[in-house]
Amino acid sequence: GETSCVRMTNAGEAQVSITSDVKSDKDWQDFAFDAVMDSSDPSSPQYVSQEKCYKIVGQRLLDSALEGFHTCLFCYGQTGTGKTTTIMGQAEPASERGLLLRLVADVFDAMDKFRQSGSTVQIKVQMFEIYNERLNDLLSCDDKHGKPNKLDVRVHPLVGVYVKGATEELCASYKECVGLIEYGNTMKTVHATAMNAQSSRGHTVFKLAFERKVDNQITFSEVYFADLAGRENERLTQVAGDRLVELTFINRSLMWLSNCIKDLGEQRPRRSPRQGTFSPPGAATSGQSTAARRMSAAGTPPERQRRQSMSAKAASIEPLKRDFSKFRNSKLTLLLSNALSGNSRTAMIGTLSPALAHFDESYSTLKFARAVKGIKLAASAATAVDKDQLIKQLQADINALKAKLEEAAEKRDGTTIQELTDMIEADEELVGARNKDEAALMQESKDKYQQRKTMMERLGTRRRGSAFEDVNEDGYFPHLANYSEDPFLRFRVTHHIPPDGIERSLGYGESSDFGLPAALGVLAITGYVRNEGGRVFLRAAPMTKVKMEGGDEYLADIQVNSEPIVDERELHHLDRVLFGRSTVFCVLFEDVLPEVAAARMDKEASNGETPFDPLAPESLPTLVGP
Known part of the structure; x- marks a missing residue:
């Protein structure tokens, strides 16, 4: 109902036209x-x-990737304009x-055809979240509480940008790949809840890499999808505390991205007549009126540089000639540097709100998109050398680097030692990955799949359409x-309560039946829930607060519709349950429209829940002992 600008x-x-004066x-x-x-x-x-959006934008990205070009798509725009819906959808x-x-x-349909023609194909995926300048591994299953591995983006003189220690999973089917995406998105939900965040306030980057081997030649392509956190006006949103910190980090990283785009657009390098340029139709969006554009991208092919470096003797290792300095101000820009200036065909989607109230943000997005459109670079297909030759040369590089490391250690040259150590670690990671045969990789992926499935079951993934488990309607x-x-994070974690009368525990501990994020006020065992013939009951778990003079028993902090639980409480459809201070669940006995449930949850929150003050008397647990 708002006026459109x-x-x-x-x-x-x-063409998109915009005005602040609609009259x-x-x-x-x-x-x-x-x-x-x-x-x-x-x-x-x-x-x-x-x-239709996929036919205009996605199909061209797919064709380029299958031809051996690195490709990237990133989505930029104001919060709530449909970026995640456009990239992820349902x-x-x-x-x-x-x-x-x-x-x-x-991609998997094409890979099946390649295999039928005699090619050997591997598809691997990675998924990251950049939150407050911390890079989290969304596919890690090492932490039993679902907390992410913290990673770091490195620049290697030979291979360029890489993420040290990142989980890379081999996928054999579309279902497996979707399962990994679902797992990564669930981890985002868990992280957001544990940090008391009510929306996904980080950038998400998904990477798909596939290799096709024919006659000892490997064609290697990478596809990046970047779902950027929405830019917001700090003055208009009137946020404070942790949310303001998040918003500051988001806007700062987007500012550095914008500056990089502007600098690259002003450079306008010449194109080699032997290299192709990427000229697909522009972009799209979902949910709001949008403008979209396309960016031609590429640069000096890193795979070609790597082959040239590997063909030289190990003692004469030369660093890449690319300048990464402009990308080092933010982990986001550094992670996307290959897509923005390297050997990549890159597209951008800009999403807009047509509302006049959002003119400033929409205008900013349009200016950013125009700057991206001005980048004209070249890309060439990346065909790698034979695997055995690659491993042999990498090992020679490692030996040469270790010799240089010994010399640097004798001279106590700390800077050189760190640089050489990073180079050795990068090469050893590559050797380790290349030395694993497909059978070993598949077994490793199966083992991790079971770990993720177990974790997802504890965290609650009994959703219809889940890639990990089919749910019977009854x-x-x-x-x-x-x-x-955040609608994208809403109702992603679900715990089905069987009608068997058995009491099941809720908490972040390994022994709990239903997993909760390790958020403020949530205990290893926070409460117990049971289903007696269709009637659901919830009670808070007793806890002990140790004092010098002894122990007093208290109840864990659980509220139902803003009322603290003292005795066992029967739950009803659309009840709002607050575990601790930030973990909110909705009770569902039947299907309900998300907006209906959201309205009920927000109403209950406004009725009685107050911000947490650890020094306030009412913040102490309910006393049930003497």
Whole structure:
């Protein structure tokens, strides 16, 4: 119902026009792109569905990747304009799948055809989250509480940018790959809850790498999808505390990304006539009126540089000639540096809100997209050398680097020691990965799959359409489902309560039946829930607060509809349950529209829940002992 400040047209040149004065026809500013799409009104003839969006943007990325080009798609725009919906969408129904899920499905279809023609194919994936300048591994299953491994982005003089210690999983099917994406998104939900965040306030980067071996030649391609956290105006959002810190980090990283884009656009390097450029139609969005554009990208091919370096003697190792200095201000820009300036065909999606109230953010997105459109670089297909030769040369590099490391140690040259150590670690990681045969990799992936499945069961993934477990319709309700202000994180963690009368524990401890994030106020065992013939009951677990004079028994902190639990409490449909101080679950006995549940949860929160003050008397646990 708000006044729109955006106009779009695809007649002739794709164009977006915007104004801060909708009453005047003279102050409209025009921005030309490769494509513009409107996903705000499904009844409109110009409506862009997920399928149409993929045909315009995703199909060209797929074709380039299968030809051996590195590709990247990143989505930029204000919070709530449909970035995650455009990239991820929903696994079911198929019509609602986003660009990533559709591309993954087509990649595996193509890989099956390659195998039938005699090629050997491997597909590996990684998934990261950048939160407050910390890089988290979303696919790690090492921590039993679901906490992410903290990683670091490194720059190796030979291989360029890499993520040290990141989990890289071999996938044999579309279902396995979707399962990993689902696991990564669930970990984002758990992390956000544990940090008392009510929305996904980090950048998410998904990487898919595949190798195709034919006659001892390996064609290697990487596909990056970057779902960037939404940019927000710090003055207008009026946030404080941790949310302000998050917003500051987000806006700062997006500022550095914008600066890098601007610098690259101003350079306008010449293109080699022997290299191809990427010229797909622009971009798309979902959920709001949007403008989208495409970026041509590439640079000096890192795989070619690597082959040249490997063909030289180990003693004459030369660093890459690329300058990474402009990307070092942020982990986001460093992680995407290959896509922005390397051997990559890169596309961007800019999402807009048409509302006049959001003019400043929409205008900023359009200017950013125009700067990206100005980058014209070249890309070439990446064909690697034979695997055995690669391992042999890497090992020679390692031996030469270790000799140099000994010399640096004798001279006590700390800077050189660190640089050489990083180079050795990178080469050893590559050797270790290349030395594993496919059977060993598949077994390792199967073992990790079981670990993830166990963790997902504890954290609650009995959702219809889950890639880890099929849920029988009769056994789906009743259940507890996590609640978040962020629709993408909402109802991702669910705990089905069987009608067998058995009491089941809830908490972050390994012995708990239903896992909860290790958030503020959540204990190893926080409470117990049981289902007696369709009636669900919840009670708080007793806890002991140790004092010098002895122990007093208290109850763990659980509230139902803003009322602390003292005795066992029967739960009803759409009850709001607060575990500790930030972990909110909704009780569901039947299907309900998400917006209906959200309205009920928000209403209950406004009725009585207050911010946590550890020094306030009412913040102490309820005393049940003497």
